[in-house]
Amino acid sequence: MKNNELQNTWKNIDAEINRKTTDELNQYLAAKCRKTMNKFLFLLSFDIVAAVGLIVFLIFTTINREGDLIYQANNLILGVITLSALIVSFLSLKKLQVNKYNLPLKEWLEQRIKLLSAWLLGKYSKLYIVLIPVLVAMIMLSIHVYYEYKPFLEVMKDGESIYGLVAGFTIGLFVSYFAVSKIRKYQLKNLEFLNDLHEQLCNIN
């Protein structure tokens, strides 16, 4: 096909396209707005329910364990981390929602690459390796010590409790790392894809 033939065929495609009415377009827009809002609310409410649930548990158990300072300190630190995680996840979710699609392709690719790179490869990207075991251990301790109905130090001296804690910690750690690595792998593929596209766009050699 010659150039003008290509363009004529393309014009035919344009003419052959089945166009939507304004009403249909309006319905598409309304449906998508609803779906997006529901997804955002679902993610947010899941986050809030999990974090608030944990905070309520921590407050309740801390009050019931008056005098056990180590247990209370554990719960306090866990509470602060949970609250911070809730705020950070809310802000990150908002940031991810603001995707400026109206930029030129190259600029848009660079913006997404920068955002994903900071998250996946930036200064604090490996923090999860340290944070996950600490959090899992603290949550395990908080739940286990409370339901043993003994002071923190006594539970730590009990061999059976230690076995239980180690087993719970190992399972919790495995599940958490597995989930995080799945998400990271998916996002790393996205980043690689965006980098490839950027390369395709900018490399003229």
Added chain:
Amino acid sequence: MESLKEEFLEILSNYQGILHKVNLIYFRNKSEREDNFQEIIYQLWKSFPKLQNKNSIGSWIYAVSINTSISRLKKESRIVYREKLPELIDKFDLIEELTFSDASRRLLKAIYNLNEIDKSIMLLYLEEKSYDEIAEILGISKSNVGVRINRAKEALKQNLSHEK
């Protein structure tokens, strides 16, 4: 708000061909195209209030449509797949519900076989956009546009010869 929405829907109605064409070159099946069509409309609506220059509506719609489509593509299911298994493209269910002519189908299949960037270059070239407009939509220099168009045309012609 209502008048803004009416204005948006009127523009969308007039320019919807762009959305359909971007969809056709990036997605192989109907459900993917339907999802992406909705997503583009939503992204256009989100950025519509910030649209300053009403003279460049076309460029804005192209940019949002291309960027939205690209963001939905997943590397593992598209680029590698297509390069390694070209025979699968024959199963391209492009137009399961539409009635395109044979020439149109051949051209669409050939464009679909291009890489993601060449697809957008070819789309804008076939839409008879100027180098300036293409450079603005893609964010690259005019000289780069010229080089890329020639390469994309060559690749397209090769794909078309395979389609015969």
